Amino acid sequence: MEEKISKLAPSILSADFCKLGEQIHELEECDIELLHIDIMDGEFVPSISFGMPVIKSIRKITDMFFDVHLMVNEPVRYVEDFAKCGADLLTVHYEACKDVRATLEKIKEAGMKCSVAISPDTEVSKLEGLLDIVDVVLVMSVYPGFGGQKFIRDSLEKVRKLDNIRKESKFDFLIEIDGGVNIENAKEIAENGVDWIVAGTAVFGGDIKENIRKLKGEF
Numbered sequence: 001m002e003e004k005i006s007k008l009a010p011s012i013l014s015a016d017f018c019k020l021g022e023q024i025h026e027l028e029e030c031d032i033e034l035l036h037i038d039i040m041d042g043e044f045v046p047s048i049s050f051g052m053p054v055i056k057s058i059r060k061i062t063d064m065f066f067d068v069h070l071m072v073n074e075p076v077r078y079v080e081d082f083a084k085c086g087a088d089l090l091t092v093h094y095e096a097c098k099d100v101r102a103t104l105e106k107i108k109e110a111g112m113k114c115s116v117a118i119s120p121d122t123e124v125s126k127l128e129g130l131l132d133i134v135d136v137v138l139v140m141s142v143y144p145g146f147g148g149q150k151f152i153r154d155s156l157e158k159v160r161k162l163d164n165i166r167k168e169s170k171f172d173f174l175i176e177i178d179g180g181v182n183i184e185n186a187k188e189i190a191e192n193g194v195d196w197i198v199a200g201t202a203v204f205g206g207d208i209k210e211n212i213r214k215l216k217g218e219f
């Protein structure tokens with residue numbers, strides 16, 4: 001993927017849903033261009049978050065790039081629905097698809113960017129045969145399902161492996177990391193070759209503008 005949007009992708013899972021519109025405008029005032037949107041189905045992960053109606057509503061109030069992370073079994077079933085409600089990029093989990101490549105192809109055909117995510121127990125080697133098609137690889141640095149968990153350090157090794165693969169190949173995917181990012185570890189994460197950094201609690205817990213100012217100062 002050619003364009004490199006600013007690195008920080010706030011995850012609205014940690015937003016105050018009574019004030020979602022206001023908080024999105026606060027992010028815009030901080031020049032955030034990338035919004036991470038977590039969709040959970042209660043099957044692939046234990047929790048249920050929210051779905052298309054929320055994306056459709058917030059699409060009306062912002063032009064931010066919608067980075068939609070599907071923690072959903074067989075996401076191929078929903079590709080067109082997410083395209084219609086305004087997703088710019090769809091991430092599907094390697095572990096959740098019967099045919100990952102066909103799912104990614106369908107996302108592209110629907111006019112969106114595509115991304116594949118790996119959970120902490122899935123090795124980078126599983127992505128062989130997919131790296132030519134993906135725009136982004138999402139490395140989960142917590143077990144998917146909940147915000148506010150502790151960063152799993154082994155995920156940095158995966159990031160380095162992916163960064164080496166793309167340096168040694170013609171692939172130009174971006175690398176995104178998601179889970180447990182905070183002011184203490186953001187600098188180290190960015191230095192390992194990550195392009196997009198998702199942060200939920202570290203952005204929405206407390207003063208959003210102050211949190212973003214501090215996080216952006218780290219990378």
Ligand SMILES: O=C(CO)[C@@H](O)[C@H](O)COP(=O)(O)O
Nearest residue numbers: 144145146147148180200201
């Ligand atoms: O996908 C997920 C969790 O499954 C993440 O996007 C979290 O929402 C990130 O939250 P923090 O770890 O930053 O609080």
